[in-house]
Amino acid sequence: MLAQKLNNLIRQNLxxxxxxxxxxxxxxxxxxxxxxxxxxxxxxxNLFRQMTIVSxxxxxxxxxxxxxNIDLSVGSVVGxxxxxxxxxxxxxxxxxxxxxxxxxxxxxxxLASTAITIVIGLLVGVIIxxxxxxxxxxxxxxxxxxxxxxxxxxxxxxxxxxxxxxIVPIEDSFRLIxxxxxxxxxxxxxxxxxxxxxxxxxxxxxxxxxxxxxxLPPLYTDLLRASSYSGLVILFVAVMNSYRGIPNPVLxxxxxxxxxxxxxxxxxxxxxxxxxxxxxxxxxLSGINIRRNVFTIFVLMGLLCGVSGIVLxxxxxxxxxxxxxxxxxxxxxxxxxGGTSLMGGEGKIFGAIVGSLIMASLLxxxxxxxxxxxxxxxxxxxxxxxxxxxxVLSKKKKA
Amino acid sequence: xxxxILEFQHVTKEFPGVLALNDVSFTVRQGSIHAICGExxxxxxxxxxxxxxxxxxxxxxxxxxxxGEALQFxxxxxxxxxxxxxAIVHQELALVPQITVGENIYLGREPAQNGIxxxxxxxxxxxxxxxxxxxxxxxxxxxxxxxxxxQQLVEIAKVLSENAEVLILDEPTSALTxxxxxxxxxxxNELRKQGKTCIYISHKLEEVFRxxxxxxxxxDGGVVGTRPTADITSAQIVAMMVGREMTExxxxxxxxxxxxxxxxxxxxxxxxEQTNQKVVDDVSFTLRKGEILGLAGxxxxxxxELALSLFGEYGRKSSGNISIEGKKVEINSAxxxxxxxxxxxxxxxxxxxxxxxxxxxxxxxxPNLDRFSSFFSLNxxxxxxxxxxxxxxxxxxxxxxxxxVSSLSGGNQQKVVIAKWLMSNPKxLILDEPTxxxxxxxxxxxxxxxxxxxxxxISILMISSxxxxxxxxxxxxxxxxxxxxxxxxxxxxxxxxKVMALATGIA
Numbered sequence: 001m002l003a004q005k006l007n008n009l010i011r012q013n014l015x016x017x018x019x020x021x022x023x024x025x026x027x028x029x030x031x032x033x034x035x036x037x038x039x040x041x042x043x044x045x046n047l048f049r050q051m052t053i054v055s056x057x058x059x060x061x062x063x064x065x066x067x068x069n070i071d072l073s074v075g076s077v078v079g080x081x082x083x084x085x086x087x088x089x090x091x092x093x094x095x096x097x098x099x100x101x102x103x104x105x106x107x108x109x110x111l112a113s114t115a116i117t118i119v120i121g122l123l124v125g126v127i128i129x130x131x132x133x134x135x136x137x138x139x140x141x142x143x144x145x146x147x148x149x150x151x152x153x154x155x156x157x158x159x160x161x162x163x164x165x166x167i168v169p170i171e172d173s174f175r176l177i178x179x180x181x182x183x184x185x186x187x188x189x190x191x192x193x194x195x196x197x198x199x200x201x202x203x204x205x206x207x208x209x210x211x212x213x214x215x216l217p218p219l220y221t222d223l224l225r226a227s228s229y230s231g232l233v234i235l236f237v238a239v240m241n242s243y244r245g246i247p248n249p250v251l252x253x254x255x256x257x258x259x260x261x262x263x264x265x266x267x268x269x270x271x272x273x274x275x276x277x278x279x280x281x282x283x284x285l286s287g288i289n290i291r292r293n294v295f296t297i298f299v300l301m302g303l304l305c306g307v308s309g310i311v312l313x314x315x316x317x318x319x320x321x322x323x324x325x326x327x328x329x330x331x332x333x334x335x336x337x338g339g340t341s342l343m344g345g346e347g348k349i350f351g352a353i354v355g356s357l358i359m360a361s362l363l364x365x366x367x368x369x370x371x372x373x374x375x376x377x378x379x380x381x382x383x384x385x386x387x388x389x390x391x392v393l394s395k396k397k398k399a
Numbered sequence: 400x401x402x403x404i405l406e407f408q409h410v411t412k413e414f415p416g417v418l419a420l421n422d423v424s425f426t427v428r429q430g431s432i433h434a435i436c437g438e439x440x441x442x443x444x445x446x447x448x449x450x451x452x453x454x455x456x457x458x459x460x461x462x463x464x465x466x467g468e469a470l471q472f473x474x475x476x477x478x479x480x481x482x483x484x485x486a487i488v489h490q491e492l493a494l495v496p497q498i499t500v501g502e503n504i505y506l507g508r509e510p511a512q513n514g515i516x517x518x519x520x521x522x523x524x525x526x527x528x529x530x531x532x533x534x535x536x537x538x539x540x541x542x543x544x545x546x547x548x549x550q551q552l553v554e555i556a557k558v559l560s561e562n563a564e565v566l567i568l569d570e571p572t573s574a575l576t577x578x579x580x581x582x583x584x585x586x587x588n589e590l591r592k593q594g595k596t597c598i599y600i601s602h603k604l605e606e607v608f609r610x611x612x613x614x615x616x617x618x619d620g621g622v623v624g625t626r627p628t629a630d631i632t633s634a635q636i637v638a639m640m641v642g643r644e645m646t647e648x649x650x651x652x653x654x655x656x657x658x659x660x661x662x663x664x665x666x667x668x669x670x671x672e673q674t675n676q677k678v679v680d681d682v683s684f685t686l687r688k689g690e691i692l693g694l695a696g697x698x699x700x701x702x703x704e705l706a707l708s709l710f711g712e713y714g715r716k717s718s719g720n721i722s723i724e725g726k727k728v729e730i731n732s733a734x735x736x737x738x739x740x741x742x743x744x745x746x747x748x749x750x751x752x753x754x755x756x757x758x759x760x761x762x763x764x765x766p767n768l769d770r771f772s773s774f775f776s777l778n779x780x781x782x783x784x785x786x787x788x789x790x791x792x793x794x795x796x797x798x799x800x801x802x803x804v805s806s807l808s809g810g811n812q813q814k815v816v817i818a819k820w821l822m823s824n825p826k827x828l829i830l831d832e833p834t835x836x837x838x839x840x841x842x843x844x845x846x847x848x849x850x851x852x853x854x855x856x857i858s859i860l861m862i863s864s865x866x867x868x869x870x871x872x873x874x875x876x877x878x879x880x881x882x883x884x885x886x887x888x889x890x891x892x893x894x895x896x897k898v899m900a901l902a903t904g905i906a
Contacts, residue, residue: 212780266776268768275765278754285712285743285751286766286819287733345756 068344073150081309086319129302178314277344437617452480496543649871693873810841
């Protein structure tokens with residue numbers, strides 16, 4: 001009986017487990033090949049920081065792909081947001097702020113500049129999302145074409161803003177977004193708070209289940225689950241703190257991922273997206289406004305491109321012409337490795353995060369191994385195809 | 400022995416957790432039409448897949464003898480089966496809609512020299528083939544532009560062109576009109592004269608008696624028995640299928656329809672395919688509270704289009720007006736329809752009714768998420784609770800609500816669609832072919848459910864191609880002919896002949 005239950009559990013979550021197993025194997029391989037330098041807290045910290053920029057994109061991309069669409073423009077949009085934010089920071093805002101708040105403290109001016117830049121950066125992403133969402137959802141042009149066009153349009157925008165040059169300097173406060181670390185104490189506080197919240201949520205869920213008259217799983221299984229999640233959180237904080245602390249962008253990524261996981265699972269927007277990706281006709285006949293749903297998801301994708309672009313600028317501390325190149329492919333690859341079906345209707349945020357981590361691990365590991373760049377491209381391409389092949393295989397077995 | 404073309408010996412096929420075929424043994428005479436009946440899931444289709452090589456040799460136990468020799472299809476087993484002379488006409492259409500009839504018939508076997516297709520020969524062969532079997536189908540038409548019935552005939556022509564000895568027809572008439580069924584029957588008779596053997600799977604007992612020599616009844620993966628159709632009645636077949644004597648196919652309850660609930664006046668809609676044509680032309684009718692109004696008509700008479708347009712989703716301009724409870728209403732989308740208390744259980748449940756790869760729970764709650772959400776977030780506990788109650792009310796059979804809809808039988812899938820629409824508390828429920836492709840037992844349950852709903856005061860507009868169903872369930876019967884209203888008959892005065900006369904326009 002128990003064996004059967006366990007068997008069912010494994011079968012249901014086969015995708016998740018294969019993904020995590022693949023990640024573990026990749027890590028062990030790189031660890032072995034690099035005399036375990038790969039596992040040093042410094043490298044782990046770098047790895048997680050590196051994955052963030054693309055992971056914002058893959059979070060949005062999951063939702064876009066779930067509705068049966070695709071967004072090829074995200075790399076260029078990130079590049080454009082990055083270029084515009086850099087331009088604001090380096091060229092436009094300093095003289096403007098000087099005239100508005102003459103004689104103000106340098107630090108205060110920097111903070112004001114950063115705040116304005118963040119708002120405008122996000123706004124640029126949202127406006128692009130509105131534009132692309134409108135053309136796809138309301139004018140009915142296939143997303144593949146709209147975003148392929150967008151890829152060119154916004155790359156053109158990048159070249160226009162940067163004039164082919166690298167834009168510097170970036171305010172210190174802005175760089176902190178991507179380069180800073182949480183102080184160790186704050187990290188521990190956050191870790192402990194997270195653990196407490198995990199336990200509270202699981203207990204609250206038990207209480208609700210009881211109120212609605214559902215059968216409860218034995219308490220120890222829930223406690224075991226909560227404890228293992230907590231263990232992972234504590235381990236993560238410990239590893240990060242033994243270098244310089246939790247990187248700011250990693251925290252940002254975790255928050256964004258949680259918000260979007262909630263959106264996909266617990267809101268009408270999310271449920272409608274999965275339904276329309278699974279069967280558009282049936283969803284329309286269920287009285288659901290399909291166009292508005294697709295439109296909203298493109299706007300959210302735009303917003304996430306904004307976040308990603310801002311983190312990119314902070315990370316490289318400049319706006320460059322090549323910012324965001326190939327990110328769309330990285331994001332799509334992360335989704336697909338994470339189990340998102342390109343046919344629509346299927347995919348998870350958690351999967352996309354693990355997928356991003358796998359892609360980032362490959363890049364990081366091969367760099368640590370000092371592998372030539374050309375090999376890095378080739379191997380990542382092969383891994384992508386392999387991941388989808390494994391998925392195809394598992395589906396064949398089911399049929 | 401020699402006149403037995405096929406002999407099944409102790410065929411057993413197991414899927415994980417299910418015994419699909421359990422020790423099946425029977426014989427099929429050469430040159431006969433052999434009907435196979437049974438509820439959905441009784442194992443008919445599985446057996447045919449064994450026979451046609453879709454399940455290769457070794458994936459089942461037991462033997463299938465063809466002309467006295469055991470079949471051993473392995474590797475490219477489907478092709479081997481076709482070469483042996485066993486061909487299957489599928490329940491679902493297996494044609495490429497974008498290419499022509501001729502291309503479909505010779506797909507994969509195009510007459511060619513050095514890889515270059517001889518189009519003249521291909522189309523000439525097609526023409527000869529269609530003429531030989533008296534099939535009225537344009538051989539160069541794009542397949543997708545033909546009616547579903549014609550497409551089914553194309554598929555049969557394709558099988559005939561493969562020189563099959565044994566034809567397996569799996570529910571061939573479920574999408575055919577009366578006259579197309581007649582054509583099919585003629586073709587089958589012709590084939591029987593030529594000495595070919597047909598295995599005819601059907602839910603429609605009328606057809607079985609009309610065409611078959613023998614009938615084998617399946618139940619729960621096993622054979623209940625084989626009888627000549629001359630020695631058996633349809634009630635006996637039904638009893639063998641369900642394992643109990645079915646005294647009535649249509650449950651009756653005393654119904655007293657109340658006052659008029661919905662009035663539709665001068666309703667017309669433009670065709671989506673041809674401009675300046677009307678698929679529904681000046682139709683007026685009323686629907687009373689707690690009534691079942693049957694809507695009959697041949698394929699293409701505008702029944703489904705009428706249903707979709709009343710639900711606001713036909714997608715073309717409509718004229719005329721609808722009033723519900725005396726108030727005029729505007730319905731331009733499914734949402735409008737739901738707000739006015741109209742629900743539609745569409746004709747094609749897989750394409751229009753369900754998200755097949757999602758759970759029962761998500762399918763039932765899809766149009767009703769507003770009930771479970773406050774501000775942004777869904778109350779999943781409430782969702783499970785209410786959906787579970789609804790699924791229990793109408794007896795959806797599944798291990799859990801989280802089971803994928805694709806894993807359910809046709810009857811249970813249909814119940815999920817009905818559940819999803821009942822949850823929105825409709826006043827008017829439009830059912831488009833509510834029992835298509837589901838087995839006798841499940842049909843009976845759906846009829847009972849319909850009766851219960853009318854007792855609760857819900858009005859039902861039921862579209863059906865099955866005359867017995869229309870006559871057995873409806874209080875009044877509305878018949879459409881080429882977009883126009885042919886007439887409305889009361890239950891007492893309606894007969895199959897009268898309805899058909901109105902539907903064909905000869906009355």
